[in-house]
Amino acid sequence: MLRDEAARAPVEYHQVLCPPVPEPGFHDPGELERVWGAQWGSHDEVGVLRDVLMRRAGDELAQVRADAWDESAQALVDPAGGWYWTDRMPPDLDLVHAQHRGLVEALEAEGVDVHFADPLPARFTKAIYTRDPLVSVPGGVVIGRMAPLMRRGEEASVTRAVAALGIPILQTIIGAGMLEGGTFVKLTPRVAAFGTSIRCNAEAADQLRELLARMGIELIVVPMGGFSIHIDAHFGMVDVDKALVDAPRTAELLERRGLEVVRIPYFELHKNGGGIHCSTMELRRDPA
Numbered sequence: 132m133l134r135d136e137a138a139r140a141p142v143e144y145h146q147v148l149c150p151p152v153p154e155p156g157f158h159d160p161g162e163l164e165r166v167w168g169a170q171w172g173s174h175d176e177v178g179v180l181r182d183v184l185m186r187r188a189g190d191e192l193a194q195v196r197a198d199a200w201d202e203s204a205q206a207l208v209d210p211a212g213g214w215y216w217t218d219r220m221p222p223d224l225d226l227v228h229a230q231h232r233g234l235v236e237a238l239e240a241e242g243v244d245v246h247f248a249d250p251l252p253a254r255f256t257k258a259i260y261t262r263d264p265l266v267s268v269p270g271g272v273v274i275g276r277m278a279p280l281m282r283r284g285e286e287a288s289v290t291r292a293v294a295a296l297g298i299p300i301l302q303t304i305i306g307a308g309m310l311e312g313g314t315f316v317k318l319t320p321r322v323a324a325f326g327t328s329i330r331c332n333a334e335a336a337d338q339l340r341e342l343l344a345r346m347g348i349e350l351i352v353v354p355m356g357g358f359s360i361h362i363d364a365h366f367g368m369v370d371v372d373k374a375l376v377d378a379p380r381t382a383e384l385l386e387r388r389g390l391e392v393v394r395i396p397y398f399e400l401h402k403n404g405g406g407i408h409c410s411t412m413e414l415r416r417d418p419a
Contacts, residue, residue: 276309322351323350
């Protein structure tokens with residue numbers, strides 16, 4: 132039969148010898164290892180963390196000025212909309228660098244590989260918060276679309292960073308969609324939540340829902356009111372069946388429940404509008 136096919140279409144005969152192989156599918160662990168080098172992405176929030184994306188602190192916060200105090204905002208605010216800082220005193224750059232370095236060292240001490248995105252121009256005063264421009268899903272990442280103009284453009288930088296690592300980019304939010312990683316949480320391997328807010332909208336949720344549905348993951352949309360912009364400010368998974376919700380004494384509560392807590396000073400970077408979770412994006416995590 133192969134000879135008959137070759138006689139009828141000799142120019143295309145090689146296609147018979149190299150047939151398409153649709154199975155196993157993209158998400159098969161062996162397929163991901165063979166084609167992409169690793170099982171990138173994450174199915175949940177609590178499995179063993181292997182790789183994270185961060186960006187080193189530079190001198191971008193040196194532009195924050197003490198004469199820019201806004202009484203109504205209770206913060207130092209750039210009149211041109213380029214930055215804000217939630218303290219009367221400008222940043223202590225040495226402390227910023229030391230506390231960020233402490234976070235990196237704590238992750239590395241736990242065996243996590245820390246990958247750094249390239250530095251950006253000084254106008255990107257929030258780029259240290261690598262949680263926001265993307266989300267991690269099974270098999271790879273989704274590139275988001277930042278809401279404020281002060282951050283628009285970070286998306287291209289993280290795209291280059293993850294592509295350089297060989298990580299599959301499964302989707303990029305387009306149109307008028309606004310998606311920031313801090314408002315996405317994987318509740319179980321089959322259910323995720325997306326908090327809509329003044330920074331993250333239903334258009335982005337619709338785009339993300341379509342992708343996740345192809346993976347058998349349901350997306351729950353949680354409308355957030357007021358100035359709550361990200362769901363991770365109120366909610367975080369700490370085990371496969373445990374979540375932390377708005378606890379005022381977080382470390383103490385977790386330790387009472389038998390969880391080990393690693394304390395990392397990060398108060399200076401909190402004044403820039405983000406914390407430890409904001410400063411890391413999981414790139415690879417073992418399924419819990």
